[in-house]
Amino acid sequence: MHVGLTHYLAVSTMLFCIGLYGVLTRRNAVAILMGIELMLNASNINLVAFNRYVAPGAVGGQTFALVIITLAACEAAVGLALVMAAYRSLETIHVDEINVMKW
Amino acid sequence: MAWLTEILKAVLLTLVLFTYLAVVTAMFGVYLERKISGWIQARLGPKHVGPQGLLQTIADTVKLLQKEHITPRQADVLIFNAAPIMVAVAGLLDWVVIPFGRLGDRVLVVRDINIGVLYFSAMASLTVIGILAGGWASNNKYALLGGLRAASQMVSYEIPLALGILWVAMVAGTLSTVGIVEAQRGLWFIFSVPPFGVLAAVTFLTAATAEVNRVPFDLPEAESELVAGYFAEYTGMRFALFQLGEYAEAFAMAALAAIMFLGGWLEPNLPAWLWLTLGIAGVFVVVLLVVSGAARELILQPILILLALSTALCVIMFFGVQAGRSPVLPSPVWFFTKMFALVFFLIWMRWTYPRLRLDQLLNLSWKVLLPAGLLNLLITGFLITVAR
Amino acid sequence: MLPYAWIIPVLPFIGFWWIIFAGRRAPGQGAYVAIGAMIGAAVLSVAAFIEVLRGARYDTSLVWATVLNRPLEVGFQVDPLTSVMLLIVTVVGSLIFVYSIGYMQGDPRYPRFFAYMSLFASSMLLLVLSNNFLSLYAGWELVGLCSYLLIGFWFERPAAARASMKAFVTTRVGDFFMFLGILLIFVQLGTLNFDGIFAGVETGRFAGGLLTLAAVLVFGGAVGKSAQVPLHVWLPDAMEGPTPVSALIHAATMVAAGVYLVARTYPLFFGTPGHEALTVVAYIGGITAIMAATIGVVQDDIKRVMAYSTISQLGYMMMGLGVLGFTAGVFHLMTHAFFKALLFLAAGSVIHAMHTNDIKQMGGLGKIMPYTYVTTVIGGLALAGIPPFAGFWSKDEILLEAYHHDQVLFALGAAGAFLTAFYVFRMIIYTFTGTLRSHNAHPHESPRVMTVPLMILAFFSTVIGLVGAPWWDNPFHHFVRFEGAEGAAFDLAFALRSTGIAALGVLSALVVYHWRLVSAASLRSAFGPLYTAVVHKYYWDELYQFAVIRPVVWAARQLRTFDVYVIDGVVNAIGAGFVGLARLYRVFDLYVVDGLVNVVAWTAKTTGGVLRYVQTGRPQNYLLVIALGVIALVVVGVIR
């Protein structure tokens, strides 16, 4: 048997869920960012896979994958900047300890 | 069973590449480094092991192989062990897209993928992870500082590097290294669209020097400040692997520069009389040196040797062109000539220039190289569009 | 300016508050403020006096409250009597204030002294100015308060503290009677304005025994204030206060307030059937005069001598008023104010020099402090009633009135006059002649600020009597007069006789204490029992001790036991009962009220705790919810 679309979709699903788990359970803000990166990667796999199997002629999927990578870079930059700022002012990067706005 | 042959081929090529790296780049590179530094500093350098100390590095390697692997207490052992391998493998993977020349109609390259230079820079950027990991895992503040310095430096110098590569890609119209070399049949890119070729070459070389942490950009491993930086805690073979990766990286950079700006394996097709003039001039100078007895001056011996070599080259070329056969010499010769010329240039710089401060380093990257590279791209692209 | 006479008491009142709040930061540590206010008041009083001389009168009232739908009015009036009193109070007061600068120098409570003095002055002036019993009573009590404060000015001394309390309580007894009298009058006539009362008396709406009772009750207040028998005991002890206080309050003004009261309400007494109230006044006065004089003879404390002399002089005034000698009484009040203030200040100057009150330790001070000596002699002569000094004219008149009215009273008065001359010169001789008997004293003449007021007062004591002299048609009599009680005409022969009595007293004093022809000891043995009685002040204090204080204390003890065992018992019983109730209620509170409150709180807490999970500030919770929502959606999608 040869590799089909579903295989890639399955892999991306697993990756997505792993990333989701990370986002839901990690305390460290950087770790949460990692989880987000994983989820973005999963979505990229989806895009490229669809591009390859559903619309082989076009490159739209790859284009969007590239756009998402760019945005991921932006997100990482801004997020980490925020983490740095929070760490400088609160001495912690654990999101459950950053609760100044609650009271 | 096509995939099986594929795997076998891959393993084989990996072995070849690794031996090549270990022997040529690392060992010979270290030997060269020490010799040239000796010459520059009016010393002799390694001399006793083998003829002119040629086997010195082998002896060192044997010594390193025998040495104990010390792992610092409270170090993250897994990462500590993985880091040098990452560096070495990254350095190794660089060479996948480097064409050494061509025999008959096939190019001597592991793979000619259509994103060659992009792949190259990607692999080059992988090294930093290994360095950062090693620096952190050593549980040593000097190592950590070295790692952080390396990270910041490499991340910021990838951009000028990529800009230099982009310039070449734009002029060549392709990303594959072979394509780039082929595109320089008429004229080497360093001379094309003057003077922007030179500018791009300078940008690329500077960024490359910084990328491989060599003087004057060797802050991550500044012996005087950080006792060897990120690999301060490494001993034995791991240390050797770091060195290997570094030299492989450096040589790969030199090779890529040779490919992108000096036409790779192509031999310069100059008219015979020019070769003759060059050869005669070389001979004249050599004779002059010998007669004046300056040859006995230790400091002049490397120059003498280099002159002699280049003169010989010129003479050979002259006769070859007269004989009308082309190419005169096998292309790998040319490739290695150019590569080692650049390597010599790098080593020369290393033993000539002082180290930069960190702020100077980053300023150079962000305030000089980046704008220069961008302008270079813009203007060149404009010129090309107009010319078309 | 008479409508503005109310400013006169206000000035010292402002001074009082200023000094109380500014303290030592006030000008001259308060002294200049007080003196300034006082002199201002004096100037206004002189102006008022002049206007009154021109024949102006003023009387105004305003409704202060309405009691039993009868208007309760307050107001002030200016008439000859008032103006004379204003003059006395302000002039003598100013001089004494100036004197106090020197006398109170370096006292820790220097500013407070002047504050009290100013308050006293203002309340005394209020008393004098008021045209009705209400404000008069207010001023009356205020001067009582000031006297209490000033007698106890040096409250570190137990004697002073006790004396102040004694004075306050004793005068309070008199005031109680006075208050009853005032109430009686108000009930009867429905007004407290003097004019209204007098009108009521003249028209006969208020007459008979009740009127006599009211008059006597009011006179009770006068007895208390003016230290008449039997309420005279506080005045000698009041000498514990600073000497200027004694001079101003207990010689010149406050004690004279009683006399003033009688004079002010003279119609009340005059209207009584057969003047019986006046008879009471006269006899009380006469007895007081002779008794105080006798006690004064044996006193060794210079200030106590003065005190008893004051009492006896006040007795003279009362007697004068009582024997229908209205003018004579007021006249003596005026002259006495001057020469008694003079004598007190002189005594103060002596004490200032000697740091003791005992005349037995003094002697020969005449050469050391000549000003004090001369002024004291002048004051002494005035007191003794030697012409032409002030005392002569007034006392002679009183004696004359008594002679014409009642021989018994005249006898008392004559004896009193003799004794007065005797004891005052005994004091002078002991103090100023001979040789200094104390060895650890270094006397010196007092500073100018003390001697100058002495000289001024001496001047007044010399000449003030002339306004009542028969020459120039006796102006004072035409100024202060009461119809129906015109004084008898001046009688030269009688004047010579009274002068003889006084001279005899002086002479005998010289004989006994200066030339020592008769030894004091022999006199003592001659008057054996009388002497002992006199030395013990006729056992008044012991009498009070036995008749009043002991029973009161005993009653208080009994009441205390009653209090402790009965009232406290009842109170405790009630308290215990309520505690029991509270215990019961506490149970209710604990299990019902708190229960309800806690239920409410618990509900809020639990609901809040549940709702809290809607908004934990944690993005991850939200993300989890989102994920679950997505799952739900996918499930729905799969099922459909």
Place this chain on the structure above:
Amino acid sequence: MGELAAFIILSCVTLIPAVVVVTSGNIVRSALSLVPTFLGVTGLYILLHAEFVAGIQILIYAGAITVLLLFVIMLTAGGTGTRIRQVNEQVPLGAMAAVWLGFLILLVIFRTPWQSAATAAPQYNIASVGTAFLTDYVLIFEVTSLVLLVSLIGAIIIARREE
């Protein structure tokens, strides 16, 4: 056959380190485990003949973002944070959510009939991607570049230590 083998290997290379990333108690290890994950994804791209995306993937993710993450970890306390509890209290719920979501999505995927077009591996070249960017998707391209610029400035402003 070989493709399948490569796919399986790459999937493992992708997923196993990913699990390490989200479960490791050592933040640095999880950050480093990102690298093989990204490389595996790169391999999948290459299997899908998307070489350019693969190169960019390595360059951006492995080369830049991972380094950035490590950088921040080491600049913050995370550099030594091996002892600290790294997961919060909603681990079971999160795990359940993830598993159920994965299960359901897989269910949906396998129940969906995909009409998969030509299996003949197409040859994409970078030129076509660039052309697509500058013709059909030019707006997206511009907006993305704008976002990139904005985020660059924003990151500098935020992370800058204000004096």
